[in-house]
Amino acid sequence: MLQSFPVEWEPHFATGIPSVDEQHQKLIAILNDLAATVEAGPTHKQLLDIVAQLADYAQYHFADEERIMEAMDYAEMDEHRLEHQTFINQIELFDLDAILATEGLAAEMLHYLKTWLCDHILGIDQRLGQAWARHHATGREAT
Numbered sequence: 001m002l003q004s005f006p007v008e009w010e011p012h013f014a015t016g017i018p019s020v021d022e023q024h025q026k027l028i029a030i031l032n033d034l035a036a037t038v039e040a041g042p043t044h045k046q047l048l049d050i051v052a053q054l055a056d057y058a059q060y061h062f063a064d065e066e067r068i069m070e071a072m073d074y075a076e077m078d079e080h081r082l083e084h085q086t087f088i089n090q091i092e093l094f095d096l097d098a099i100l101a102t103e104g105l106a107a108e109m110l111h112y113l114k115t116w117l118c119d120h121i122l123g124i125d126q127r128l129g130q131a132w133a134r135h136h137a138t139g140r141e142a143t
Ligand SMILES: [Fe+2]
Pocket: 062, 065, 080, 084, 120, 124, 125
């Protein structure tokens, strides 16, 4: 397996929002599948399929988090939504032909995806989890 993969789920990744934590585990699993696929020397179609799977699932997950934020009238929603959009935009920018043809680019892509995902889960998603807990504890708006 590539260096720094597979990514293992750690207890401190948990946000406390059950659906979100389940989806984060699935995202990490897809990322690990992508790393294993890259290491095996994928065809263009294999790489395309797994990157598309990651993008699709990320979009599904982000929409779910954004619904949670809307329901709470969450103050940090715009900033959080922007981070999600940045990730989706970046996945669309990956040139899979170049990645297959150029040694090192696949590792760069995996590094970006892993870093973004872990930083996002450990940063802004944690704050959402804390606000969600406050919101549900008080029944009032949490911001
Ligand atoms: Fe998020």
